[in-house]
Structure formats: structure tokens, C-alpha cells
Amino acid sequence: MQTEATAAQADVSELDLVRRCQAGDTEAFDELVTRYRTRVFSMIYNMVHSEQDAWDLAQDSFLKAWKSIKRFRGRSSFYTWIYRIVMNVTIDWLRKKHIKGAGAEFDDSIQLRQVDPASKTVPKTEALPYEMMQRDEIRARIEQAIDQLSPEHRAVILMKELEDMQYHEIAEALGCSIGTVMSRLFYARKKLQNLLRDVYENV
Amino acid sequence: MKTFEEKWTAWLDGELTGRELSEFEASLPDRAAAEAEKAEAKKVGELLKRELGARTLTNEEFFSHQLRERIEQETGEGSRASAVRRVKNSSWWTIPRLAWMGTVSLALFLVCTFLVMQNEKPTEESQYLTQILNARVDPVVSPNATVSIFEVKQERVTVLWTEGLQSLPADYAAK
């Protein structure tokens, strides 16, 4: 586990790399790409579920980051800053592809006044014995469920559950308020609970 | 003022503390059911983390290489664009001077071309044809592939001929 000292040192070295990038040093940018390329690719893949598209979008994101590196002021971590670019690129792409959920998309303007936390609003799907499910089938079910979320809901649930990002980091990456992040998490979790109940109950 | 959804999310993630936490828990109509719901939400999170996890970026060096090329391309185009934008004003170069320099430069060019052409040696050619020392295809990727070698002596071309590689869709012809 990284100590505070080594984490601070890593931040300093990253800041140094960013400064060098801002001066036009492509080798420094290469180093940053090496540090983040797998995480960026993985994040995008979990949003779009296509290796080829994830590759292209990751490339586009880094290219955009290079072009706008001079605008990075160091107010947030570089990691959060690049995630903002990644999310903009990916969500724009998803919107253009008109990927919509099978049911109604979550509309943030519609708020439930009162929700019984224990209510199950969607009938349970027929349970499949876990023994019959292969790993890739589970993955396919999860991806199908995530596909039913809007791009913004997809982004918050993946950043929270897979990247362990804090609310304010997610808010910064998506350019929205912390309250909106929390609200989207609420609905995204509810929907995935209903869609994947038979999967996680049988694990 | 936090909405119910915001408080619920914060409670689920263990972000509620102190008075806010006790007030929220007191407001829940069925604490046991809420705790069960919380446990289910955590299971969803664990499921996502376990099953999705980190997707490997295979051939990551190629990824970086391709990105570097794109950046170089963009940088090159940018430099050319800014060079075009630079405008110089000079008052020394009048039209007669330009015409005179143009004539002198043309004469010099013709003289130099003549001299250089006289000095130029014919391009070196090796007496040897390109040789294939050995060739192999990945038997896992292409189990039925074969390799042959042909030489076209007159045009000095060596061809490594493969058969049985997997056919690909037209999309793979992208630049």
C-alpha cells in the first residue's frame, strides 16, 4: 500500500510530467499515457462494450488531452481531469449512437417523493441456477443490464463501483453537481438490482 | 437540503455521520428491510467489481505507438498552418530587384543542375535478390496456413506467398 509520502511523491512527479507536457514534451505525455491507458480503456470498454470502439475512443480521449493540456491548471488531480475528457468523448459517442435502454430512460427531472427502500418494483426474473451459468454469460447479463442505463447513469455507477471514485471526483469528471451524482447512483443501483437480482442472489 | 435519494446513497456508501445518520435511520419505516436492501446494493457493487474488473489493453505498446503517430501528424499540420499565417513585410525588395534576383537564380539553377547531373552516379544495386531465411505463421491463429517463396529475377522481386490465413471483413482495410 502506498504511504502518504510516496503518494505525495507520485503526485509531484505527475505534476512535473504535466508541466513538461505543457512545454511540448511528447515523451512526458507518453509516460502519462502509459500510466493511464489501461484504466482509460477499461473504463470506456465497460461503457461501450466493444473493444474496437473502446480503443478508438481511448485514442481520441488522449489526443484531446494532449491538445488541451495547456488548459490543465492543477486544481484537480490529473486523473480526474483526464476522466472528464474520457467521459465527454464517450458519452458524446453513446448519444450519437442513440443507445437507449429497453425501458424508459431515467429522467432526473422525475423524482419519486417517497420510495419504500424494501420495495421490489419489477417482478423477479426467472432464476437460473448458478451452476448452469458460465462466466461469460454472467458478464453478458451484466453488460446487458448496464446497456439499459443512460450514458450518464452508466458513467456514475462504473466510476463509483469500479474506480472507487469519490462523489466530488465523479461530479468533476461529469461536469455536474454532487447531488446529481448521488441521485443518479440511487436510480442506477435500483435498476441494476432489479435486473441482476437472479445473478447476484445465485452467486 | 439533501433529497431522500441523496441521503439513501450516502447512507449506503457509509458517508452519513453523526446527527444526519441517526436522523436518517430513525426516519426509515422498516429498518430491517432497509438494511437488506443496502446489503443487496452492496452485492451489486461487488458483482460489478468482480465480473467487470479491469479490461486488459492488449498490445498496449501499439496503442501508444499509434497515438504518438497521431500526435506527430497533428503537430505537423499545426506547424504548417502557423507558418502559412506568418506574413513578412519587407520594403527592400522592390519589383526590379525581385525580377533581377529571379533571373540570376534561374541561371544559377540551370548551371548547378548541369554540374550535379554530371557528378551523379547510377543508383547502387545489390547483386543479390532479397532472401527469405525462414517464415512461420502462428499455428493457433492459422492452423491450415502454408508458406512458399517465389523470386522474379527479371524485376528482382521476392515474394513470400501465404495460403490459408483467415479471411477478414472489408473493415480491416481501413487506413
Next chain:
Amino acid sequence: MGRLSAYLIPVVALIIICAAPDVKAAETVWSGLVIAENVAQPQRIPPELTRIEGSLKKFFGYNQFQVIGQSQKTLKTGQEDWLATSKFFGLHVDARGETEAGYVLDLKLYKEKELLLETDAKLSKRSPLVIKGPQVGSGQLLLVLVVQ
């Protein structure tokens, strides 16, 4: 003075050019990923392939050759590098040695992350190497390497 410099500068330049030693340009290897196919109205062959146009048409039976990726690099013994690349293909080289006759190369053709083909070759000067790759749609992928 102005008229004198207008005469002097070109004369000095001429003297320098004629006195300059005959400098041999560094050799480079041109590599190209080419899609060969038969079309109703073929485009002109790219200039890099003009010299071997006859061989390509005779051997492969196609009437159009389009370059989808290319590079021109100076190879240094002991160094690895990527040569021609396209969206899905990459040609990797490991320069093993150089002789008067040409370059000893280890070439690897990748389709995304998969290694399709590997070959060790002695690439001679002015003796192009053409490698037949997989069928792509209605066309054929070819790799061409030439020492220039």
C-alpha cells in the same frame, strides 16, 4: 553596394555547391501495407509501387493497389521499431544486422494483438520484398518493403 551583393551572393553559393563533397544520403526502408483488389475503374498505382507494378499485377492478378499504411525509416542494427501501420495491422521490425548486400530483418505482421506471420529476411537494396497477407473483404493485404 546593393547591386554588388546581388551579384556576389549567387556566385558564392555556386562555388559552395560545386565544392561540396559528394554526400551519400542515408538509406531508408520504405514499407507499405497495400490492399490489392479488382475494381471496375482502378486508381493509379501509388508512386512507391510503380517499379514493381508489373510483378504485382502478374503475381496477384489484381488491378488496383491502395496503400493503407506506410513508413520510411532508417534501420539501425539492434533496434526494434514499428514500420507500416494501419488501423488494424502493424508491421514490426527487429533489425538484426546490415551487410553490403542489405539488411537482416526479423519482421512480424500483427493484426491488432494477434501475430499473423513472422519472417526472417535479408532485404537487399533495390530488391523489393512482397508478402502476401490475408484476404480482406474482396481484396488482398500485401506488405511491400523496399530499401531506398
